[in-house]
Amino acid sequence: MNPFDLVVIGGGAAGFMTAVTAAENGVKRIIILEGSSKLMEKVRISGGGRCNVTNASWIPSELAENYPRGGIKLLESFNRFAAGDVFDWFEKRGLNLKIEADNRVFPVSDSSLDVISCLKKNAINKGVEISTKFFVKEILKTSDNLFTIFNREKFSIIAKNIILSTGGHPSGYKLAKNFGHSIIRPVPSLFTFSTKEKKLNECSGVSIKNIDIEIQLNNKSFKNRGDLLITHWGFSGPAVLKLSSIAARELFDQKYKFNLIIRWTNLEYKELKEKIDNLKFNNGKLNLINLRPLPLLTRRLWVFLLNKMEINKDKKWSDLLANEREKMINSLLKDKYIISSKGPFGEEFVTSGGVSINEVNFKSMESLICPGLFFSGEVLDVDGITGGFNFQHCWTSGWLAGQSVSKLCDKVTN
Structure with a gap:
């Protein structure tokens, strides 16, 4: 079986951003594995069905202040891909955005389905494969530094690089823990009293x-x-x-x-x-x-x-x-x-907790424990306040991970 250059585990916002970015930068064989039957479900229901894409907080240092956990680490990430970059990224790929009075950014159409369509369309156009109902049960790393990924039916695929973009689902924490990562106990964030x-x-x-x-x-x-x-x-x-x-x-x-x-x-x-x-x-x-x-x-x-x-x-x-x-x-x-x-x-269905940010390189989103393993999105112990900041973290971490995987693949090719 020919290994995939990149397997993205989780078909949410961060996972799709990673896949599209990697594909646009020359990574050939990419597949997204989603455990449920639906893609980007949190994108669909966020913001009352409008999807608060990001926040018009253009200065990286000010943007980072909106994260009770992870803001200091995110500052170096935002210096490479911040809110203005996200705005530009979506507009160039056909999604028209607008800035509301409170600085929240939404699609002009006020429909989260257009955000989903933009990401899915660009992924498919770049040859990214998508598999739903593929719940990853276990991942083993072989002696030749490849990853073997098993689902519940023990069907397996092989990958050179993998990214965990499983959001707040416990399965992602379990997979990360099996590779030696510390998990900060997840607790609810963004709730009413x-x-x-x-x-x-x-x-x-x-x-x-x-x-x-x-x-x-x-x-x-x-x-x-x-x-x-x-x-x-x-x-x-x-x-x-x-x-x-x-x-x-x-x-x-x-x-x-x-x-x-x-x-x-x-x-x-x-x-x-x-x-x-x-x-x-x-x-x-x-x-x-x-x-x-x-x-x-x-x-x-x-x-x-x-x-x-x-x-x-x-x-x-x-x-x-x-x-x-x-x-x-x-x-x-x-x-x-x-x-x-x-x-x-x-x-906003946000949790505080996840993979310890001290075990991840925030310039590349690669694990500091297991080479070839990357993270993006809410699986990390990073959470922002309401107003588009949690999606911003998904886009930034996904973009950085996709860029990093493409550079690794270039090194192998050369």
């Missing part, structure tokens, strides 16, 4: 922009600012998703039980006190419910907060007592919620 706070569900759908939130956990503090969304189970939105990613490991260890502190205003104590005192003396005839100290608070949210403070919403501002004023100020500056668990689903 559930709370049993009474009547918060009455504010479901309320969204507040540029809010400071903080996790307090065993004398540790994790902070973030961003847009907050109140749901029927608790809290979501970009601010929460990013914070969940930053504190993913600590939250897992604490079984997702912690205190969430919300600061509903950018005002300092003195400024907020003056504002409330002005309302009391200048608008005293109005009821609390009819005049909010912070315009960004919706009426529903303001009523909920007043009830939480145990202050009568129908009280007139002029009748507000000093202790009630202090309670209001403290609540708006430091509103505490007890989080009891993760939300019902992960927003």
Whole structure:
């Protein structure tokens, strides 16, 4: 059996980027092995079916800051293939992209199917073979430095080089571990927060922009600012998703039980006190419910907060007592919620954990333990915040791996 020059294990975003890049750079025999019946399924369902391809964060150092784990290692990768390169790569291959107001990049068509079509079309046009329902069970390295790959039915193929692009699937970790790699325990990242706070569900759908939130956990503090969304189970939105990613490991260890502190205003104590005192003396005839100290608070949210403070919403501002004023100020500056668990689903199906990044050369994505073994995508202990950053890592690592395999094949040929 003639060996393949490259076998890509995993038919997702990173796997296809690797295969296309390698093929475009002269690697002849390439096959993608996908264990399920579907290709690039995570691409299809991401971003509500739109696929957030990347983020318009053009400077590599700023781009790397969006990865709670792996950012330092990724900096050298992004210096070779960053967000602007990804944008250009897809546009040159027929996928028109657009940059939205929050810097997220989507297909102009708003369809993830066009991203899939672009990658699949370019792979097929370059002669890449694709095999679905080929679940890799075991990989053995022979004495002549070839890899023998077995599926569940013990059918085998031979490869000169292999790349693990299995995402967060446990099978990829097992295969990497068999080659001597360390696996950082995978835990969920990018998730929402559930709370049993009474009547918060009455504010479901309320969204507040540029809010400071903080996790307090065993004398540790994790902070973030961003847009907050109140749901029927608790809290979501970009601010929460990013914070969940930053504190993913600590939250897992604490079984997702912690205190969430919300600061509903950018005002300092003195400024907020003056504002409330002005309302009391200048608008005293109005009821609390009819005049909010912070315009960004919706009426529903303001009523909920007043009830939480145990202050009568129908009280007139002029009748507000000093202790009630202090309670209001403290609540708006430091509103505490007890989080009891993760939300019902992960927003982007991202995990924190995987193959140790200290065992991989991030210039080539080749294993430092087993020559000829490469990695790309989420199988590595790298994860980004929401906004297209996780796909960016897939494209970058896949491109680097494809380039590296082509250089290895050139050396053999010459």
